[in-house]
Amino acid sequence: MSMSxxxxxxxxxxxxxxxxxxxxxxxxCLIASGxxxxxxDILCVAQKIFSKAEGCIIPLDSVTPSSEAEKYAAELGxxxxxxxxxxxxxxEVVRAFRHSTENEGTMICRHRLGFISANAAxxxxxxxxxxxxxxxxxxxxxSVARMQSALAARFGCQIGVVMTDTFGRPWRIGQVNxxxxxxxxxxxxxxxxxxxxxxxxxxxxxxxxxxxxxxxxGLVVRKAGKTPVVLFRGLDWTPTKSSYADLLRRKQEDMFK
Amino acid sequence: MSMSxxxxxxxxxxxxxxxxxxxxxxxxCLIASGxxxxxxDILCVAQKIFSKAEGCIIPLDSVTPSSEAEKYAAELGxxxxxxxxxxxxxxEVVRAFRHSTENEGTMICRHRLGFISANAAxxxxxxxxxxxxxxxxxxxxxSVARMQSALAARFGCQIGVVMTDTFGRPWRIGQVNxxxxxxxxxxxxxxxxxxxxxxxxxxxxxxxxxxxxxxxxGLVVRKAGKTPVVLFRGLDWTPTKSSYADLLRRKQEDMFK
Numbered sequence: 337m338s339m340s341x342x343x344x345x346x347x348x349x350x351x352x353x354x355x356x357x358x359x360x361x362x363x364x365c366l367i368a369s370g371x372x373x374x375x376x377d378i379l380c381v382a383q384k385i386f387s388k389a390e391g392c393i394i395p396l397d398s399v400t401p402s403s404e405a406e407k408y409a410a411e412l413g414x415x416x417x418x419x420x421x422x423x424x425x426x427x428e429v430v431r432a433f434r435h436s437t438e439n440e441g442t443m444i445c446r447h448r449l450g451f452i453s454a455n456a457a458x459x460x461x462x463x464x465x466x467x468x469x470x471x472x473x474x475x476x477x478x479s480v481a482r483m484q485s486a487l488a489a490r491f492g493c494q495i496g497v498v499m500t501d502t503f504g505r506p507w508r509i510g511q512v513n514x515x516x517x518x519x520x521x522x523x524x525x526x527x528x529x530x531x532x533x534x535x536x537x538x539x540x541x542x543x544x545x546x547x548x549x550x551x552x553x554g555l556v557v558r559k560a561g562k563t564p565v566v567l568f569r570g571l572d573w574t575p576t577k578s579s580y581a582d583l584l585r586r587k588q589e590d591m592f593k
Numbered sequence: 594m595s596m597s598x599x600x601x602x603x604x605x606x607x608x609x610x611x612x613x614x615x616x617x618x619x620x621x622c623l624i625a626s627g628x629x630x631x632x633x634d635i636l637c638v639a640q641k642i643f644s645k646a647e648g649c650i651i652p653l654d655s656v657t658p659s660s661e662a663e664k665y666a667a668e669l670g671x672x673x674x675x676x677x678x679x680x681x682x683x684x685e686v687v688r689a690f691r692h693s694t695e696n697e698g699t700m701i702c703r704h705r706l707g708f709i710s711a712n713a714a715x716x717x718x719x720x721x722x723x724x725x726x727x728x729x730x731x732x733x734x735x736s737v738a739r740m741q742s743a744l745a746a747r748f749g750c751q752i753g754v755v756m757t758d759t760f761g762r763p764w765r766i767g768q769v770n771x772x773x774x775x776x777x778x779x780x781x782x783x784x785x786x787x788x789x790x791x792x793x794x795x796x797x798x799x800x801x802x803x804x805x806x807x808x809x810x811g812l813v814v815r816k817a818g819k820t821p822v823v824l825f826r827g828l829d830w831t832p833t834k835s836s837y838a839d840l841l842r843r844k845q846e847d848m849f850k
Contacts, residue, residue, distance in 0.1 A: 338627075338628070339601070339604075339820075340599055340601040340602070341599070341601075342598070343599075343600060343809070344598075346595055502798075508801065508840050509801065509840050509841065510781040510799045511799060512800070512801050512804055523766070541768065542768060544767030544768060547765065547808065548808045548809065548811045548812050552808060552812060555802075555809060583765050584764065585764055
């Protein structure tokens with residue numbers, strides 16, 4: 337049988353302010369758009385609205401750069417205060433560089449949560465404050481768990497929630513959304529040991545299910561149109577206890593380093 | 594307005610044999626499953642059925658390993674004949690390693706087409722021949738262009754076709770499908786210079802559209818169920834001349850190396 341899913345960007349999510357009850361707002365918008373949650377639905381929700389609701393916006397005039405930040409600033413042509421925030425969010429600077437064609441350089445960092453990403457996922461666009469930067473929420477798994485349980489209680493159904501952020505990739509052009517917080521949604525689906533269609537054992541197949549969802553959410557989201565919530569319906573999955581950390585290779589297992 | 598797309602795994606694609614007319618078979622299956630193509634549809638089609646149709650299966654008893662292959666074989670605990678095929682498909686071995694927990698090692702290679710992937714995308718599962726390996730088609734863009742033009746002519750509509758393969762990622766657990774051949778489908782959608790929702794210029798946003806499609810196709814495909822064709826309907830895109838190579842960073846721009 338052909339298996340089909342729908343992927344829907346939920347319209348008219350309002351601007352989010354610090355302290356907003358995100359689960360209530362998202363629930364209201366799901367109803368208003370005719371998409372009240374059903375058993376088996378998964379929501380991908382952009383990190384930015386969690387960061388806004390949780391007050392993760394740092395005015396640059398509140399930041400005093402360290403000497404390390406000043407050193408990177410000179411090298412990369414970046415604001416030392418932004419770099420100070422990046423360093424505070426990081427446990428390691430994997431690489432820092434500035435291409436000749438670029439106005440300012442990039443730092444590839446290991447975020448305190450374990451992700452490798454550009455500028456430790458510190459963001460400068462898509463929020464109202466100027467001269468400020470936005471960091472990831474302190475605990476993305478907790479943020480989505482709260483939304484998941486509030487929506488599940490309100491609508492009386494089993495759903496999953498994934499927090500997404502937009503990352504660059506080594507070797508490949510362009511950005512894709514990846515999963516940085518999970519509630520109920522399996523990080524990966526293991527097919528190791530299953531037989532393939534010809535009866536032989538498949539050696540290593542472990543689909544990055546949560547990252548597939550995150551990437552797919554990008555197909556319907558318009559950044560400039562403020563649609564941070566994407567609803568998946570019709571997927572075949574089983575709720576599980578999970579964490580974004582299930583998607584991170586341990587340092588010693590990094591086969592590409 | 595909420596934007597919604599559907600993603601459908603097309604059922605009952607038969608086993609593909611060398612010389613098969615893939616476009617005819619896929620077209621027949623689209624009709625049989627009630628999914629005759631419409632303007633704006635995009636198909637993601639797994640590399641494996643192109644490789645099978647184009648005869649990219651190499652019996653290992655036809656392969657004589659070089660001394661370089663023998664050297665890697667001893668180091669990695671792999672069949673030297675498989676390694677010989679991997680080396681023939683590669684322009685560079687980026688890294689070769691064997692973790693203590695693994696039966697055999699892995700080679701990270703730059704494929705002759707420019708991708709960085711494990712074992713140069715040489716595959717050992719999901720085809721009928723035992724003691725054989727499968728390579729990528731010689732020219733994936735050409736393979737999908739043929740399918741695209743045949744289906745467009747048959748159904749009288751504008752569609753796009755993406756060839757997908759399953760790759761691992763640095764730093765993140767699990768595999769996702771990526772785009773390795775494009776016909777008509779933009780590799781990326783640039784939002785650089787667009788204004789964000791708050792009227793400021795967005796600095797760098799370039800969504801890897803074709804890779805988003807490829808990753809999303811993984812949500813509905815069951816490897817063991819032989820569903821190599823996935824239909825996307827309802828997307829907002831404009832046909833363009835494109836190539837898988839548009840997704841590859843130039844070596845000197847690799848910001849993660």
